[in-house]
Amino acid sequence: MAGRRRPVRATTLGGVLALAMTLEGCSVLGDLNLGGLSSDYDIHVGNGTTLDLGILVNGSVVTHVAAGQSAVVPAGGLGALPWTIVAMAPSGRWLATLRVEPDSVGCEDGEDGSRACSGSLTLHDLSCGRFLMYLGPEPPSLPAPVPGAGEPGDCDP
Numbered sequence: 001m002a003g004r005r006r007p008v009r010a011t012t013l014g015g016v017l018a019l020a021m022t023l024e025g026c027s028v029l030g031d032l033n034l035g036g037l038s039s040d041y042d043i044h045v046g047n048g049t050t051l052d053l054g055i056l057v058n059g060s061v062v063t064h065v066a067a068g069q070s071a072v073v074p075a076g077g078l079g080a081l082p083w084t085i086v087a088m089a090p091s092g093r094w095l096a097t098l099r100v101e102p103d104s105v106g107c108e109d110g111e112d113g114s115r116a117c118s119g120s121l122t123l124h125d126l127s128c129g130r131f132l133m134y135l136g137p138e139p140p141s142l143p144a145p146v147p148g149a150g151e152p153g154d155c156d157p
Contacts, residue, residue, distance in 0.1 A: 039081060041105050041119070041135045043073035047087075048129035050155055053095060055133075056086045068129075075135075087133060090157045098122045098133055105135045125149035 047053055047065040055063045055071070057078050065071045065087075085098040100120050107117040119136020127150030134140055 039075040046070045046132040050128040054088045128155035
């Protein structure tokens with residue numbers, strides 16, 4: 001194994017966010033577009049939990065969503081699909097992932113004038129609140145949170 005390099009992976013949200021803020025100041029994160037197919041739909045995040053979360057797309061931090069807040073991440077600078085979107089707790093624990101493939105989000109008009117739309121969604125009801133992340137042409141219709149949802153420890157940082 002001598003001479004082999006192991007990939008470096010951020011283990012804490014604080015370190016990832018500090019690096020992202022440093023790079024953003026240098027305009028490195030200003031445009032991650034790598035060419036190819038992108039999405040016409042932004043990433044919507046609703047963080048109804050007590051956790052501060054980092055949102056990463058294909059391993060790059062794109063925003064921070066404080067507890068009880070929401071955010072929209074514009075698709076314009078995120079690069080080519082597919083995307084793996086991760087919501088990460090401050091400890092580095094992955095709270096949720098969402099995979100977006102080419103043609104998985106969008107609308108088609110029917111010959112009868114109807115319109116069929118699809119999107120990508122992840123929804124988690126935790127003991128400390130609800131977390132939602134989606135891409136799509138319209139906000140999804142969601143059921144009410146389940147009383148007593150979650151498990152002990154699911155909201156640990």
